């Protein structure tokens with residue numbers, strides 16, 4: 001038998017049929033559903049008189065549009081409210097389990113799936129959202145789809161797909177203290193670029209990746225799409241299995257040992273060949289901050305904002321100049337002197353319990369700088385919120401001057417009321433720093449939770465390690 | 476049912492920007508709609524209007540950015556869009572092709588497209604065509620220089636014909652071509668293989684029973 005990559009194993013295990021032209025019909029084990037990309041798919045089913053093929057393979061929750069403040073009074077925006085109500089009605093009608101807005105299990109779909117054990121090793125997982133790549137952290141083949149494909153999965157439990165090429169990104173050795181999963185993935189994107197993974201499924205590997213917790217692995221896979229790849233995957237090991245065990249949708253009883261046995265093969269064979277291989281040395285990675293309007297425009301916290309004059313490629317140089325103008329930054333200025341207006345800790349990249357713990361460790365006993373207008377903490381799900389409150393993290397945040405919110409996407413894309421004003425600068429733990437992403441004219445800098453908390457305290461970007469030597473003036 | 480795409484002769488709009496993302500094509504506030512249609516008036520909303528657009532506004536009464544190419548009288552009624560590289564990058568929102576289709580665009584010609592957007596076009600009766608930078612650039616120049624410039628796209632023969640009679644051939648995946656030519660939607664096609672899906676499912680149920688509880 002020839003050696004296989006993890007991607008090959010996952011793909012081969014899900015092929016239903018291959019047609020003459022080479023397009024494959026792939027079986028989908030788990031379909032996650034949210035309010036924004038599903039209404040038209042359900043409507044399509046109704047119009048054509050089709051049924052949901054396997055309602056138990058679907059799991060739904062509203063996330064993009066939900067308010068993160070007072071839930072009692074419902075959603076103020078009537079159009080957003082109708083969208084969430086439509087999801088509720090569709091799930092009820094088609095018999096799909098949904099964690100509704102008032103359910104403690106509600107949250108960002110990419111936080112909820114793994115938390116429930118609804119994302120399992122060896123699965124194919126899809127959702128009408130590009131950050132579905134997150135679920136690849138479990139050794140699952142997971143990617144985002146459009147609404148027509150949402151309808152296709154609902155009706156047939158399958159998708160028509162073409163095999164991707166394989167890219168191995170290996171982060172070798174150990175990271176230094178204070179360097180997190182977010183810094184690793186930003187450094188990877190800085191290295192390979194936002195189109196570096198286009199057409200590939202990326203397998204993340206190496207000591208630094210396998211040393212990460214599941215939360216950290218999800219952060220890395222979440223941003224595979226920002227490197228141009230629809231899917232990111234990580235091999236299954238003890239960390240994966242320990243995380244999954246005992247979760248509500250995880251295999252129970254006799255099924256558990258069967259599943260663990262089956263999952264033991266979910267890694268690339270030692271001599272498997274990849275179409276492309278990239279190595280990074282973990283020890284060289286420092287805490288990262290993006291400076292521009294694309295995730296690849298990223299530098300270390302102790303670096304200077306790059307100078308377009310040093311860029312030889314004309315298209316790139318123009319892109320850098322436009323980004324600096326939009327971001328209101330000077331070339332060659334130290335990034336750690338850039339002042340922020342707001343901080344946002346949340347999103348499907350960084351709103352899990354470990355992310356909140358990391359931010360709380362920084363916030364503890366300190367105060368948000370007076371110059372910062374708002375520092376938001378938005379947990380990824382109701383259960384994350386509950387856990388954080390049980391650990392007293394909410395009190396740490398509130399005492400430090402952060403706002404403690406209800407779970408949802410929030411300021412990650414600003415579809416609800418949480419958003420940046422024009423020209424406002426934000427230290428954000430989300431995944432996209434595109435123009436206008438967090439509000440028209442808003443300026444987003446992507447960072448880790450610890451770095452976002454540190455920036456909120458200092459009022460400007462700062463290496464967490466330097467926070468102690470700083471007099472915040474807040475006492 | 477999806478609209479079939481066979482042969483089209485249409486006015487062509489040159490949109491001279493690279494990396495046009497799905498948020499520019501249809502801004503996020505319009506994603507709150509639960510409908511599949513009606514996005515046309517908000518296609519490229521931030522570039523097309525001078526005010527900030529919100530769902531429910533009457534686009535007839537909004538101040539228009541007359542410099543933006545879509546608003547130029549000579550391009551009214553266009554059905555072919557010329558674009559630059561990496562068109563449609565960003566999110567998976569299918570609202571982007573819905574907005575283009577609702578506006579009347581049936582074919583987009585660019586040097587490259589983002590993966591999910593490219594895929595989404597085919598599902599909505601829009602033909603995205605990849606051409607070399609050189610050809611796209613030549614088309615841009617000719618289109619901008621000639622009022623009433625119309626391209627003819629023939630899917631069956633896989634050719635683009637200019638008003639001068641010059642033709643360029645293009646590549647298209649055989650399966651997608653078949654679906655577009657016949658207006659077949661993927662779901663109908665897949666449901667012809669119900670037996671295969673059931674056989675697979677039974678096998679999987681034995682191998683991984685924990686997925687079926």
Ligand code: SF4
Pocket residue numbers: 063064108109110129131347348349408409412413430431
């Ligand atoms: S948190 Fe942000 S990136 Fe994640 S699903 Fe929500 S909007 Fe998308």
